[in-house]
Amino acid sequence: MGVIEKLFGFVFGGGSNVVRETVEVFRENAEAGAARGAQLQGQAMAQYGQEFAVLRMGWFDRFMDAINRLPRPMLALGTLGLFVSAMVNPLWFSERMQGIALVPEPLWWLLGVIVSFYFGARHQVKAQQFQREIVGTMVHVPQVLDNIAQIRELRADAVMIADTGEDARLSVSAVQPDDNPALEAWKRAAA
Structure with missing residues (x-):
């Protein structure tokens, strides 16, 4: 022990x-x-x-504080606006994105550096990947426009939406009455 x-x-x-x-x-x-x-x-x-202990009373200090608060909300709301415009008017959005595709790569680098400096830990690689993704997305624009046209053809308020075309069987079946139990019950009750 x-x-x-x-x-x-x-x-x-x-x-x-x-x-x-x-x-x-x-x-x-x-x-x-x-x-x-x-x-x-x-x-x-x-x-x-x-x-923030120092009181800023001058108009210039207040103005600069207001300016410093603008970039983040403007970028966030602008990005949301791009999403909305892509859904509301795809052709307008496509035209703008084609213009962005023409921006030279050094200018993208400069924009990436500015945004990286302003927001902190942003990386240039992310900006270049974003540009490649935009170009990849623009390839799908014709397919998206075709899909939108097909969707618009399915609208119930379109002219001649119930047209049977040249299908004779569908034309005959469209004018033949169906059994309607509710209507039959109403006729019996009324008689």
Whole structure:
């Protein structure tokens, strides 16, 4: 019993834990890491708070604050507007996208750098992939236009929608009365 007690005392006792200290060499202590993260976040929030502690009373400061708030909503609403315009008027949208396909690649790079700088961690590769996806999507425009034309032919308010064409059997079956149990019951009740 004494040997085991001394062994456990050596490994776990004496105010220090050899196992814990050894593991912490290879893996961060989660509790201590969370405390450091909370402290770092608190310091960052305090720094951000100091930025807004200064009162900006001039018209120029208010104007610049308003301008700085515009790009994100404008990009978000503009993108949603493109989706709506693609559904409402596909030809208009297709014409605009063809114009975008003609923009030279260095200009796309410049736009990508500007947007990346403004928003933070954006990558030029994403902008180039987006351009390739737009070109790939534009290939489907004729098929989409054909689908829209076929859908419009199926509308119930179109002229001659019930026309049977040259199908004689369909023409004859269209004018023959069907059994109507409700009508028969009404005739019996009325008689």
